[in-house]
Amino acid sequence: MSRHEEHDSGDAAPGEEAINAHEPASGARGYTLGLGIALLLTAAAFWIASGDAVWGPAVPAAIVVLAVAQMGVHLVFFLHVTTGPDNTNNVIALAFGVLIVLLVIAGSIWIMGHLDHNMMMDPDDMIRRMR
Amino acid sequence: MTAATLPTEHSARANLNDPYALGRGHGHGHGGGGREATGHGEGGPASKRIIVSYGFWIYLLSDIVMFSAFFAAYAVLAKQTAGGPTGPEIFGRGRVAIETLCLLLSSYTCGLGSIAAARRDVAGTLRWLAATGVLGLVFLGIEIQEFAELIADGAGPQRSAFLSSFFALVGLHGLHVAVGLLWLATMMAQIRVKGFRANIQRRLTCFNLFWHALDIIWVGVFSIVYLLGSLG
Numbered sequence: 395m396s397r398h399e400e401h402d403s404g405d406a407a408p409g410e411e412a413i414n415a416h417e418p419a420s421g422a423r424g425y426t427l428g429l430g431i432a433l434l435l436t437a438a439a440f441w442i443a444s445g446d447a448v449w450g451p452a453v454p455a456a457i458v459v460l461a462v463a464q465m466g467v468h469l470v471f472f473l474h475v476t477t478g479p480d481n482t483n484n485v486i487a488l489a490f491g492v493l494i495v496l497l498v499i500a501g502s503i504w505i506m507g508h509l510d511h512n513m514m515m516d517p518d519d520m521i522r523r524m525r
Numbered sequence: 526m527t528a529a530t531l532p533t534e535h536s537a538r539a540n541l542n543d544p545y546a547l548g549r550g551h552g553h554g555h556g557g558g559g560r561e562a563t564g565h566g567e568g569g570p571a572s573k574r575i576i577v578s579y580g581f582w583i584y585l586l587s588d589i590v591m592f593s594a595f596f597a598a599y600a601v602l603a604k605q606t607a608g609g610p611t612g613p614e615i616f617g618r619g620r621v622a623i624e625t626l627c628l629l630l631s632s633y634t635c636g637l638g639s640i641a642a643a644r645r646d647v648a649g650t651l652r653w654l655a656a657t658g659v660l661g662l663v664f665l666g667i668e669i670q671e672f673a674e675l676i677a678d679g680a681g682p683q684r685s686a687f688l689s690s691f692f693a694l695v696g697l698h699g700l701h702v703a704v705g706l707l708w709l710a711t712m713m714a715q716i717r718v719k720g721f722r723a724n725i726q727r728r729l730t731c732f733n734l735f736w737h738a739l740d741i742i743w744v745g746v747f748s749i750v751y752l753l754g755s756l757g
Contacts, residue, residue, distance in 0.1 A: 405571055405575050405579075406575070407574055407575040407577075407578035407579065407730065408578050408579060408581070408582040408734060409578065409582075409639075409730055409733055409734045409737070410578065410730065411639060411640060411643040412643075421640055422637060422640055425633055425636040425637060425640070426633075428633075428636075429629065429630075429632075429633045432629055433629065436625055436626075436629065439747075439748060439752055440618060440622055440752070443618070443752040443753075443755065443756065444618060453756060454753055454756065457748050457752050457753055458748065458749075458753075460748070461744050461745060461748035461749070464744045465741050465744055465745070468632070468737060468740060468741045468744065469741070472632055472636055472737040472740070473734065473737050473738075483579065484579070484582055487579075487582060487583055487586055488582075488586065490586070491586035491587075491589055491590060494590045494593070495589060495590060495593040498590065498593040498594055498597050499593050499596055499597045499600065501597075502597035502598070502600065502601055503597065503600050503601060506601040
């Protein structure tokens with residue numbers, strides 16, 4: 395298959411092996427590097443969750459940050475999402491998906507948190523406020 | 526340097542400095558040899574391979590949006606235990622660590638399988654896909670064992686809103702893994718019988734995307750449900 399056929403329209407299919415062919419971490423090396431970083435991030439998350447390594451109240455934030463970082467590693471090394479111009483369509487679709495995910499999760503927590511708070515009020519206090 | 530060698534030299538240098546051919550494309554005409562600039566609509570309609578992969582990418586993103594609704598339900602209901610067992614009481618980190626390792630390694634073997642497929646190496650692809658399937662089966666077995674233990678201890682999905690949302694979220698992911706394993710088995714059979722025909726390659730690319738996406742969702746599950754849930 396010629397190079398022209400591989401890149402017929404100048405766009406890259408998501409997850410395609412040829413996307414990162416001219417990058418340092420291409421082929422099996424890219425997957426191995428991704429596996430290594432993902433293992434490190436996973437180990438860090440379990441270590442933080444099980445010990446006194448991090449100041450108690452900061453543990454949830456640290457775990458969420460490590461999870462987001464690992465998702466990024468998976469996207470780059472396993473799914474070959476790059477910033478190259480042949481990948482623009484894939485990245486824009488991904489950005490839209492992330493926007494919806496954030497709206498759904500953050501919006502639900504925000505709204506239900508307020509609802510929970512208002513339902514927890516003392517009944518007399520609630521009646522007084524409703525007048 | 527003669528005039529005859531100038532164009533090739535020029536294009537070789539342009540290829541090196543400009544691998545995506547952004548500086549070219551205008552003035553080459555339609556279909557006029559060489560690679561057109563990307564993102565300018567000059568290459569004509571995309572090939573079926575790109576259209577199929579992109580469509581599956583859109584499906585995966587919509588699947589992740591569906592998962593986000595289950596994550597949101599879990600986040601809202603995690604403290605509503607109705608006097609039943611709480612997260613720290615039922616979540617064991619050892620089992621989740623093994624599950625995470627299985628799924629991460631299966632994503633790795635799946636990637637190596639796709640490299641072997643790019644080389645048109647039938648035996649290698651089948652080997653890596655088989656390894657992916659075994660790791661996926663181990664993951665699914667551990668998860669089913671966990672569910673069975675919880676239900677036997679009276680911590681089934683009907684016990685509290687917390688457990689309902691837990692079983693819904695983790696069960697949905699497990700269901701995806703089970704469907705993925707079925708798909709994996711049919712992919713192995715198709716590669717074995719039909720070889721690397723164009724349509725089989727497209728299906729294999731979609732399967733790889735699906736399996737890696739499942740691992741990304743599992744990163745969210747083990748972080749949000751198991752690690753945060755076991756903090757109390």
